[in-house]
Amino acid sequence: MGYYRIGTHLRLRPSSKPTPALNADINTSTVHVHLRHADGGPPRSHDDEMVFHFDTIIEGTFQEATFNSCARDIVEDVLCGYNGTVMAYGQSGSGKTFTMSGDPKNSLHQGIIPRSIQRIFADKMARPESETSIHVSYLEVYNEVIYDLLTDRKEPLRSVSIMEENGQIEMKGLCQIPCETEEEALKHFLHGERRRCTGPNTFHKFSNRSHCMFTIYVERHSKGRGHPDRTAAKLNLVDLAGCERFKCIDPTRQSEKEVLNINKSLTFLEQAVSELRKGQGHVSFRQSRLTMLLRDALGGNSKTALIVCALPEDDYLDETISALRFSQRVKDLKTSAVLNRVVDSIQAERQLYERKIAELKRELAFYDALNGRPGISREDLTEQKKVELKGKVEAFLSQKEGVEAIPIESLMQIKETYNIFKEAQAVLHAKLEKLSKENSISKLEENQNLSMIEDDDGVGELEPQGFALGVAPLDWRPEKSDCDTEITGKASVNGLLEQALLDNENSYKGESEQRNLAFHEFKRTVSEGIQQCYMINAKKSELREKKLLMQHLAVRLNDYKQEIHEINVVMTEKARNVASFDQEECETQVDDDYIQLEKRLEKAKLDYQKCYGELAQLKGQVISIREEMLKCQENLLNSFFEWYKKEKEKRPESNHFLYSKEKGNEQN
Template sequence: SLQGIIKFDKDEKSLSSLEIIVPRDLADGFVNNKRESYKFKFQKIFDQEAKQDVVFDSVAKPVAECVLAGYNGTIFAYGQTGSGKTFTITGGAECYSDRGIIPRTLSYIFDQLQKDSSKVYTTHVSYLEIYNECGYDLLDSRHEASRLEDLTKVTIMEDPDQNIHLKNLSLQQATNEEEALNLLFLGDTNRMIAETPMNQASTRSHCIFTIHISSKEPGSATIRHSKLHLVDLAGSERVAKTGVGGHLLTEAKYINLSLHYLEQVIIALAEKNRSHIPYRNSMMTSVLRDSLGGNCMTTMIATLSIDKRNIDESISTCRFAQRVALIKNEAVLNEEIDPRLMIVQLKKEIQELKDELALVTGKQRTSELSQEELLQLDELIEAFLEDNEPDSILDVGADMRKIKYCFIHLKVFLLNISDKKLLSQNTSNKKDSNKEAGEEELKKLKELLQQRDNEISILYEEKNSIWV
């Protein structure tokens, strides 16, 4: 129980329940018909003691995993000013453990990309601020922005297929975590802040930090594109609550209007038979078009203030979150063919079909093969003959000139082999005959030697017998 106002029951196996108790106001009299309790159910509830790493593991990590697999993802924080949206999304600067969802997600994504060597990855980031229904590029290349007007203005464009494109929003490549964090820091530096009585550093604009990932397997023409929107919405409190006037009042009205249109889109999506969804009413809903009711895995973080004065705002936030929970998105894998590789493949296929057609129709080319073509054919034949694989193919296309040349070349090659074999055989026969003749001569010499030995023995014996 938080100050006796908000009660919640954590359940790891099923939905967690939250109850907001409205204390009695004596000014309303002893008997009044005001509702005293509001109950809501959510997938997960965190108290004010929850650590940033626990929030990341539960909320952002599953979405980041889907984005790495090729699906789109969105995480957006909604709630009144001072309830912890920016701390949850971006984090605090006091200590390293206060890092929010964006820096932790960047760290996780680059860690996973480094581990995966099976694909080639390209990562870009963009950072958009929506203030008074106008978009601004927070990663402006000029960097030094002292006023909002110094930043590049971003406009919405729609193609014939009703896809949204953001003109002038820069995509900055980030090859590692450090580069991505530097871009985040640059964007946060450029982010405009105003002071209100409720919070001296409350945001008066919506901010969308987007991570774009492209992946391709080496040699494959298929590319996967995915993006992860990390959204910090402006404070959802009513205009009267902000206690501001002048241009700050105008800001508050724009904020409330855009959040109102966001709510209208959520309500329309929750109604099953609704044919028209009013995405175009505001820049925020246009940008998040595919995140709400589209091809995206979307998670919402609703932040509440535990102060008794903010009970109405807390109830309003919970109601909005319950409506968002009714939306069913259908995320699909974002795959496409690399047009450059596709062009190469199609050119090759067209040439093969032309060659095949010429072969079938008999319309053969009569011009002689060039010296360069002959050299290429020689290289192909040599590579084919040196390849020990039984399934290797000599592919020279459907050109009879080249096919005839290859047959002649192979015939000459085989004839040369036959001549070499015959020469080798003759040489071998000659060697064999010479060997036999030598052995016969040696045999005769041995016999002659033996005969002479015998004669010497006889003579020696006769000489001895005479002396006796």
């Protein structure tokens, strides 16, 4: 947050008869006032000589110069996200409306409001990388009532209520009209101008009977990815009603009430400025609508410029001096403008919780200090601290250290200790699962390797000792590596678990027995188990049937083989005998026998081939039935393990299945 001085500027309306008492030096931005004595002589006292300093003094009709020196910087700041206020102050007819509004339709004579609109929309066009949304509102304070000047033309002006919410001045019921173009904004401004309360007075025909505030709201955020930088600022352009002396009121033209209210509110404004200047704790902003509206402009979140308009003529010297004095008081004020970043609700919530957490941490540190435990960290543990803690837990698990070795200083430490134990338990559990599965699968594999025609009584059954889960063969266990003896890192936790596995083998035997009993229960009582056993048994009988058939075929095949061999022997013998007899005598006889033998041999071979084909087919069938059966067995085991795990969780008593066995025995 920065503190900003309120800029003060003097605008002197051109005059054909300027008073010699008022000497404005544009170069030094200083005004000297020399009050002549009542008798017409030179000033006699110190009070008759006055000097007023300004940021700028403007004479003449130059509207652009006025905008550049009094308002441009503030408009630029609004475009950057700061709130801004430019207000014109001075007696009636001094040129406030000329300064703020001018002639909006004549580019040369446009006042600060149309020029600000122009600048803001030009900036919007020049920054396509940002999304800028612009709204306008226009209000007047007439007889201490705030009216919305942008109310529809056909309706009477709507009143607006002003209130303070969360330290902010809020206007309930004031329209903020979105404007896409400069023309649109200008159109709304002109619409409001037409609805302002004006009337003739002694100075001119269109004197403003109210204080008016035209506001341009500029919200912008950078387009594209990431967290956009979003700002929302407003520019208040204020045309105050002119203070009037009652003696100058023309009762035929003005209501006393109007003048009274204007003067009253301006007095309250001066009072608030004086209080702010003195640095009083309480400033009476609530005394009038105007001071409430200008609260931020005078001492809050706004960069502000005051333009004092004055008539440099003798007749109005008192009013001019009064306005100059007011400007010098305002000059001493400082506002505290901030960059108005828009924080979305999630971010705001996050910031709130972060603040709360920081507060709670401070409170904890305070209690720790009171309890003589300073220096305890409540922050997340660093990686280094986690490794150290792991080492201590492992030392405790391997019984090298007692439980007191594990530090209990903060909640973070306790949580991390639990995590280390959980991790160790998970590794142990995985190891057990793996061992039990390996054991069961190896049994299945053994079965698979049995000869096709051997007896298959074990189908669907497990070995008599059950799963023997805790007694994995020694050669299955991974060899201990050197790094397992270290106490840091994951490897050492695994090494420790290996040791735990060996140490606790006996308890695993109990677990093994539990599991065997559970497996019998699963097959007998659980529908999934019963169904899968039924399927295994069906496959088993099918397999038996096929194997029996194979045995018969094998016997027949041997018979055919034997027959072929015998026929071959006889035929060889016959051929040898033919060679030793008279060729002609024996030829006919031999031929007949030989042909018979050949036919028998051929038939035996055909039978052999057919039988061999059938046997091969049967062999294929047996292999596929066996495979199906093994699949069923595997399913049975998997289902059982799943069921068993769930049952263990449901029934955590470690010897539940032993009890059920005992119960079963009792019943029997």
